Amino acid sequence: MGGICSRKRDQEVIGDGIASRISGRYGKSGSSKWLRNSFGHVAVADCQAGGNRPSLMELCIQQICKDIERYKSFSVLPRDISQQIFNELALTHSLNDDSLVAFLDCALQDVHLGDYPGVKDSWMDVISSQGSSLLSLDLSDSEITDAALVCLKDCSNLQEMTLNYCESITEHGLKHIRGLNSLTSLSFKRSTAITAEGMQAFSTLVNLEKLDLERCSQIHGGLIHLKGLTNLKELQLSNCNITDFGVSLLRGLEKIVILNLEGCNVTTACLDSLSALVNLAYLNLSRCGLSDEGCDKFSVIQLSTCKVIECLRKHAELKKLKVLSLAFNNITDAVLVHLKGLKNLESLNLDSCKIGDEGLANLSGVLLVRLLSGLPLKSLELSDTEVGSSGLRHLSGLNQLESLNLSFTLVTDGGLRRLSGLTSLKSLNLDARQITDTGLAALTSLTGLTHLDLFGARISDAGTKYLQHFKNLQSLEICGGGITDAGVKNIKDLSRLTVLNLSQNSNLTDKTLELISGLEGLVSLNISNSLITNKGLRHLRPLKNLHSLTLESCKVTASEIRKLQLTALPNLVSFRPE
Incomplete structure (x- = not known):
C-alpha cells in the first residue's frame, strides 16, 4: 500500500x-x-x-x-x-x-549490470578480462547464454554471482562454474537451467554460504548435490516444488541459519528434518498448504489428530529459531500453544491463518514466559485473521513489541484501547474500515510510532488532530476518503515524514500541496484520485528529496510533472502519470 x-x-x-x-x-x-x-x-x-x-x-x-x-x-x-x-x-x-x-583489463572488482539493457555474450570479453580481480558479478535479466559462463574460468576469485532470470542459460552451461571455488554467494532465481541434474555443478562450490534458487521449479531431487556444501548459511527455495523428501536431503547442512520454503509442497513431516538444522534462525513455511490434519472444521480442534501440533511439540528443540512465518496456511488457534519451546522467537507471521482470539490466549502464555526471560517478541503479523478486539487483551503486556499488523482483522475502535501500553511500538498497521477517529484517539500514548498505516480506516478531518501526538512518524498512510485540505493542516508539521500516502481522498485540492511543501524530507508522495491540478505542482518545488510522485486520476499531465522534474526535483525517478 x-x-x-x-x-x-x-x-x-x-x-x-x-x-x-x-x-x-x-x-x-x-x-x-x-x-x-x-x-x-x-x-x-x-x-x-x-x-x-x-x-x-x-x-x-x-x-x-x-x-x-x-x-x-x-x-x-x-x-x-x-x-x-x-x-x-x-x-x-x-x-x-x-x-x-x-x-578491457582494468582489474575491476565489481560488475553490476543486473536488469541493464543490451547485456549479451559479446560483453563477456571485457568482463572476463578483469580476471582474478573480479569479486562480484550481476548479469540478471540479460541475454547471456552458456558461452558467457565459459568466459568466467579465469575469474578465480569471484565471490558473488547473480544470474537471475537469465533464460538463455541451460543446465549444460552450469558445468562451467564448477571451478569458481571462491564463490560464497550464488543466485539463479527463476532459471529453467537449474534442474536436478544441472545442480551437480554446485557440488564443488564448498565455500558457498548463500544460494538462491527461488522459482527454480525443476530442482526436485537435486538438493542431494548440496550435501557437501557444509558452509551454507542461507538457502532460498521458495516456489520450487520442494517436497518433504527434498527437505530431508538438507539434514547435514547444520550451519543453515535462513531457510525459505514458501510455496513449496511440504507437509508438517518436514519438521523431522528441520530439527537437525540446529542453527536455524529464520524459517518461512508460508503458502505451503499446512493444516491441522484431521480437523474438518476450523472451529473444532481434535488435538489427538492434529499433526501440526504433534510436530511442533516434538520439535521444540529448534531453540535458535528467531523468525517463523506460517502465513497463508490452514493452521488454527491450537497450534500456538506449542510454540512455547521456541524461546528465541522474535518474529511470528500468521497472516491469513485461521487464528482468532482463543489463539492469542494461547500465545499470550508463550509471550509472558518470553518477557520474563528477557527475550520479547518484537514483531507480530496477524493480518487477515479472525482476531477481534477481545483478543487484544492478550497482547497488552507486550511492552517491548515493535511491529504489529492488524489489517483486515475484526478489531474495532474499542479494542485499540488495549494497545495503549505498547509504548515500544514503532510500526502499526490498522488498515480496516471499522477503525475510525475514536480508535486513533485511543493510540495517542504510542508516541514512538514511526510507521502508521491507516489506509482503509475511516479517518476524518477531526481525527487528524490526534496525529500531532506522533512526532516521530516517518511513514503515514490515510486513504479512507474522509480527509480534506483542513485535515492536512494537522499533517504538515510531521517534519520527519519520508513517505506520505493520501490517495483516495477525493476532496483534496492544490491547497494540500501548499500545506505539505514544508515536508522537505519526503521521498514518496501519493495523492491520487484527488482534485490536484497542474497549477498546484509549483508547491512541490521545495521537496528536493522526492523520488516517487503519484498523482493518478488527478487533473495533472505527465508533461508538467516532467518540467517540474527537470527544473526543481532532480531526484525524482518515478512518477505517475508518466
Missing part, C-alpha cells in the same frame, strides 16, 4: 578522501595527469568556490562520463578510479558496446 521507490543497487559515494589520494598517492603518476587533462578548468574553479558542491573527483567522473566517446582505454588508471567511472556509466545507462571496450 503506497510503497516507496528504491534503487536496486547502492550508488557508491565518492568523497573528498579519494580526491586527496589522487593528488597525493597518484600525484606523479600518468593517470593523474590524464585526469587533469580530461577535465576543464571552469569546473575546477566551481569546485573551489565553496558551498555544497561535488568533490573534485565527482566532477572528474561526471565529465569523463559525459565525454565517454573520447576515451579508448581506462587501463592506465588506478583501479578505484576506473571502477567509479564504470559504476557511473552503469547507473546512468550510458554503457554500450563501444564504451565498454575502454574497460
Whole structure:
C-alpha cells in the first residue's frame, strides 16, 4: 500500500578522501595527469568556490562520463578510479558496446549490470578480462547464454554471482562454474537451467554460504548435490516444488541459519528434518498448504489428530529459531500453544491463518514466559485473521513489541484501547474500515510510532488532530476518503515524514500541496484520485528529496510533472502519470 521507490543497487559515494589520494598517492603518476587533462578548468574553479558542491573527483567522473566517446582505454588508471567511472556509466545507462571496450583489463572488482539493457555474450570479453580481480558479478535479466559462463574460468576469485532470470542459460552451461571455488554467494532465481541434474555443478562450490534458487521449479531431487556444501548459511527455495523428501536431503547442512520454503509442497513431516538444522534462525513455511490434519472444521480442534501440533511439540528443540512465518496456511488457534519451546522467537507471521482470539490466549502464555526471560517478541503479523478486539487483551503486556499488523482483522475502535501500553511500538498497521477517529484517539500514548498505516480506516478531518501526538512518524498512510485540505493542516508539521500516502481522498485540492511543501524530507508522495491540478505542482518545488510522485486520476499531465522534474526535483525517478 503506497510503497516507496528504491534503487536496486547502492550508488557508491565518492568523497573528498579519494580526491586527496589522487593528488597525493597518484600525484606523479600518468593517470593523474590524464585526469587533469580530461577535465576543464571552469569546473575546477566551481569546485573551489565553496558551498555544497561535488568533490573534485565527482566532477572528474561526471565529465569523463559525459565525454565517454573520447576515451579508448581506462587501463592506465588506478583501479578505484576506473571502477567509479564504470559504476557511473552503469547507473546512468550510458554503457554500450563501444564504451565498454575502454574497460578491457582494468582489474575491476565489481560488475553490476543486473536488469541493464543490451547485456549479451559479446560483453563477456571485457568482463572476463578483469580476471582474478573480479569479486562480484550481476548479469540478471540479460541475454547471456552458456558461452558467457565459459568466459568466467579465469575469474578465480569471484565471490558473488547473480544470474537471475537469465533464460538463455541451460543446465549444460552450469558445468562451467564448477571451478569458481571462491564463490560464497550464488543466485539463479527463476532459471529453467537449474534442474536436478544441472545442480551437480554446485557440488564443488564448498565455500558457498548463500544460494538462491527461488522459482527454480525443476530442482526436485537435486538438493542431494548440496550435501557437501557444509558452509551454507542461507538457502532460498521458495516456489520450487520442494517436497518433504527434498527437505530431508538438507539434514547435514547444520550451519543453515535462513531457510525459505514458501510455496513449496511440504507437509508438517518436514519438521523431522528441520530439527537437525540446529542453527536455524529464520524459517518461512508460508503458502505451503499446512493444516491441522484431521480437523474438518476450523472451529473444532481434535488435538489427538492434529499433526501440526504433534510436530511442533516434538520439535521444540529448534531453540535458535528467531523468525517463523506460517502465513497463508490452514493452521488454527491450537497450534500456538506449542510454540512455547521456541524461546528465541522474535518474529511470528500468521497472516491469513485461521487464528482468532482463543489463539492469542494461547500465545499470550508463550509471550509472558518470553518477557520474563528477557527475550520479547518484537514483531507480530496477524493480518487477515479472525482476531477481534477481545483478543487484544492478550497482547497488552507486550511492552517491548515493535511491529504489529492488524489489517483486515475484526478489531474495532474499542479494542485499540488495549494497545495503549505498547509504548515500544514503532510500526502499526490498522488498515480496516471499522477503525475510525475514536480508535486513533485511543493510540495517542504510542508516541514512538514511526510507521502508521491507516489506509482503509475511516479517518476524518477531526481525527487528524490526534496525529500531532506522533512526532516521530516517518511513514503515514490515510486513504479512507474522509480527509480534506483542513485535515492536512494537522499533517504538515510531521517534519520527519519520508513517505506520505493520501490517495483516495477525493476532496483534496492544490491547497494540500501548499500545506505539505514544508515536508522537505519526503521521498514518496501519493495523492491520487484527488482534485490536484497542474497549477498546484509549483508547491512541490521545495521537496528536493522526492523520488516517487503519484498523482493518478488527478487533473495533472505527465508533461508538467516532467518540467517540474527537470527544473526543481532532480531526484525524482518515478512518477505517475508518466
